Amino acid sequence: MLSRVTRDPAALPRLLLTLLVLALLWPGLEHSELDVGVLLNADNQRDMGRFLAAFWPLAHSTDFLVLLFEATVQTLAIATAGMALALLAIPASLLASRALSLSAASRAGRPKPLANLLRWPVRGLLIVLRSVPEIVWALLFVRAVGLGPTAGVLAIAITYSGMLGKVYAEIYESVDQRPAHALMQAGSGRLAAFVYGILPNAAAELTSYTVYRWECAIRASVVMGFVGAGGLGQQIDLSMRMFAGNEVASMLLTFLILVLLADQLSRLLRGRLA
Amino acid sequence: MSRLFNLLIVLAIGAAVIASFSYLAIDLGALSSADSLRQMASYVQRFLQPDVSQAHLSAIAHGALETLAMSALGTLLAAVLGLLLALPAAGRFGGPLQGVARLLLNALRAIPELVWAALMVLAAGLGPNAGTLALTLHTAGVLGRLFAEALENTPTAPAEAIRLQGGSQLLAFCYGTLPNLWPQLLAYSLYRWENNIRMASVLGFVGAGGLGQMLYVNLSLFQEAQASSVILAMLLLVLAVDSPSSWSRQRWVRA
């Protein structure tokens, strides 16, 4: 009776959970070699201080501004071209989606198991394409086609086609299926059923998602520059290696403005088109 | 009018795409020519026999552990730092501090992890420590903003009741605010952790440790067989994180 009065039933589970988390995190401390102190090390602080002090004034010589402008345009071009190529995922999304299943149309929306099995290779391909991070693709393409924007375009095209293919397929499935089913039951082909039965309802969401992905692609193309895939990122990497703080600062600022503008533009476009 | 505007947008997008390809001078024809395709094929072929030797696999396991450790500790530190910044950012300490905290959070968040990693490699040297710090900084910005929003949307009455019976600000926060808040904070942190595992595996490209550093080194030395097994390991890691997290989201977050 006394123990019932004084003991907290949640105490033991909480204690065990805490111990478990600690046991998992403790080796992590070793593996991650975490040491915040290294930032406070006098030598490092002097180096960092010199680097940061060089941030101001921002680099603004004419030569540099021309370079900066070209790098920015290149970044935008990489993102746009990569997205355009990624739209090649549309056929894959059609293959992967259950929305265009002929058997589903006559079976209350549930496709035949065998027909479903056929969708899996396409889905698997899309999973692999998007599960390898874009920067790994970029690194691989830099090795294959050389330094420069082509690697970036191809990397974005590959990763984003994986993402677009999956999300497009899900969007097709999320809209009202009855128009498409009715068309297919009336004997129309799958493509016609898609264009007349699904696209009208899904178009707004598809555009909105595509524009959002374009915005992400701009960010990604800057990051991919660090492995040599062209654009602003490559220039930032070069300037960092040369400890040119003022150039790094100018380019980071440009990057932030670019992302901000892309965000605004994408919001505007989505508001317009959706 | 609206139709005309939409047509203009479509035309502008088309023009932008064409301009992009011509500006970058990407010759898709040359890329898909027989010669270059053959080169590509031979390049790909070198990846088709992943190195599964014992030594390499244990190196990969070590790299994967390093990646996991970086992401876990980075997220944990970021959650602490984010909460500390979220308090002023939610206006708990007055207007001026709120502005400063928000600016700081936005700056932390706006700079991508990889750029932070490059900076941290300069500041703290090569290795996973730099990666952990980079993840901490970027994630603190992301989580700080989410936490601040959550704080602003939490009812204040329980905390005020504690203040009214003489409790201090800190106790009012612990007893009145956190009980409502922590499930949300935990959910956000776990979600970011999942994201950070993916990120931590590539931060090594700029020298910040983990699987990425192995991959970068292997590719630089033209060891495609080894690189291929590292990529496979990355893929497995991402998939292993993806499926339980999407399962648990469906299970726990029935929103």
Added chain:
Amino acid sequence: MSLNLRAVSLRHANAVEALRAIDLQIDSGEQVAIIGPSGAGKSSLLNLLATALTPSSGELQVLGAHPWQLANRQRQRLRTRIGLIHQAPPLPPRQRVVTAVLAGKLGQWGLAKSLLNWLHPLDIPGARRELARLDLADKLFAQCQQLSGGQLQRVGIARVLYQAPELLLADEPVSAMDPVLADHTLAVLCQHAQAQRITLVASLHAVELALAHFPRIIGLRDGQVLFDRRAQDVDQAQLDALYANEHLHAPATSAVSLSVQTARC
């Protein structure tokens, strides 16, 4: 003198005048019920006494101190001696009842003990004792979100009982309880006040309960004290004046049977 109000007025931010020039003295150890129609200012008055609201004008003295002339730290110390029972206790839905009750002593405990108690309840028997008085001991380890409105009110009361303040304020403490439970709970509050010789001020919707449990009744209407007298001196005419235009609802409240009343405390 436990409470002393001289010409106290309260104007809300939206310029609504909740209290107008209230004069009120309550001695320590007194048990007072405040009754009146909805919107009369009962909650405002209690929140004022609990130092949750600042008077717009007039002089307010609580437990011998002028709370709004004190420094922050001293006012917090004064507040540890005042307990306010809320009509709908603001308890975090995920907090456990035991933690919610033990939170009553936060103002009196040191920081270390308070933080430790946050991680693991330190005085489980104490929390169980207070809950048992209100017949709620079986919910000790439940989460607040699992409780009904009446149970939550009792958790709020248990917290203030655990706090053991010198001035106990209760804002409609039994509004979500059935008549028998409401009667029992008020009896517990009154017994506690009497045993500890503390001051108890409660606002009540149900006139019968107020008359049955409290020796002194204050009628509040439109932010002013309409009457202030001993319970046995309150007559029907005064109640009619207090609740004028409110008789549409009268049958519902007077339906409470007087047979459930226990001895006046």
